[in-house]
Amino acid sequence: MAEVHICSAQDFQEYQFIKDYSRLWSVFISSANVLLSIFAVFGNSLILFALYRCRSIHPSTKALFYSLALSDFGVGLLAQPLQVASGLAVLRTNLYLFCSIQPFYAAAAYFFCAVSFVTISAISIDRYLALHLRMRYRVIVTARRLRLTLAVLWICSIVWAVSRMWSMRVNKLSAIIFGFLSIVVTCSCYFRIYWSLKLLNTKIASQQARARRKNRKALNILQFKRSVNSMMCVFGFLIICYIPYFCSLLAFAAQGYNSSIVLATNLSSVVIFLNSSLNPFVYCWRINEIRWRVISIVRKLCPLCTKSNSQIQISRY
Numbered sequence: 001m002a003e004v005h006i007c008s009a010q011d012f013q014e015y016q017f018i019k020d021y022s023r024l025w026s027v028f029i030s031s032a033n034v035l036l037s038i039f040a041v042f043g044n045s046l047i048l049f050a051l052y053r054c055r056s057i058h059p060s061t062k063a064l065f066y067s068l069a070l071s072d073f074g075v076g077l078l079a080q081p082l083q084v085a086s087g088l089a090v091l092r093t094n095l096y097l098f099c100s101i102q103p104f105y106a107a108a109a110y111f112f113c114a115v116s117f118v119t120i121s122a123i124s125i126d127r128y129l130a131l132h133l134r135m136r137y138r139v140i141v142t143a144r145r146l147r148l149t150l151a152v153l154w155i156c157s158i159v160w161a162v163s164r165m166w167s168m169r170v171n172k173l174s175a176i177i178f179g180f181l182s183i184v185v186t187c188s189c190y191f192r193i194y195w196s197l198k199l200l201n202t203k204i205a206s207q208q209a210r211a212r213r214k215n216r217k218a219l220n221i222l223q224f225k226r227s228v229n230s231m232m233c234v235f236g237f238l239i240i241c242y243i244p245y246f247c248s249l250l251a252f253a254a255q256g257y258n259s260s261i262v263l264a265t266n267l268s269s270v271v272i273f274l275n276s277s278l279n280p281f282v283y284c285w286r287i288n289e290i291r292w293r294v295i296s297i298v299r300k301l302c303p304l305c306t307k308s309n310s311q312i313q314i315s316r317y
Helices: 009-020 022-055 058-089 093-139 141-163 170-205 211-254 259-286 288-301 303-309
Strands: none
Touching: 009 058, 009 093, 009 141, 022 058, 022 288, 058 093, 058 141, 058 259, 058 288, 093 141, 093 170, 093 211, 093 259, 141 170, 170 211, 211 259, 211 303
């Protein structure tokens, strides 16, 4: 009985629900997180080092990338190992160990995933401001102001993560509300960006004179559109990975907490964590300078790994 007293009511309830479903699910979830954790830590470490060496990326934009990569790195370094430990505790029917780990796992997972989500929204707003402020962008959106904004977002994410300890229902419902608002803001920004780019392209195409100036503008628009497309890919993968979790939240809001909801939530968390492992590949695929820097780092770490690719020429935009 002494072991029960260290558990909060919701952690004890979750422990019982996890025990109710097949042990194979716990083995699968823990095994998947071990594998994904390795990819997330290694991949995002490379991205962080690559960002440090990048010089052409604007400091404010780089700060946003740092925030996203750090949150993904935190998922692999803390959230996923804690989930594995929590799952092993259930498999060993060790309530004391589970209740000692579960609050830290939940707080870490909620925190880092919230940071990733709000950072993606911040990136869309940053790209929108870059297009509409034009020359004033570098004056208004300074690195100092953006770092302050990111600090506020990280603090808000901490508050939301620990709100689970006060009320699971409030935590889940607030995730639905703010998650929906974040998606709406992000989609609205990208829609307005593409609409503005379309109008700008039409305007430039109608100006037959000043061909040299036109070509220069077209090149700038092409580069900006490529950067927007890159971040749209990151946003698209994030939404795909979060859809199962949002579905489980809606099921929780409709049915309450039960064994099936807990299983759905834990399985969907694996898909969310998958996003942290995928992002480094998306950066390398879509952003040329980051890809160049990552390959350079990998070559220094393991010359034999890239020997066969030494003749590949990578274009830099």
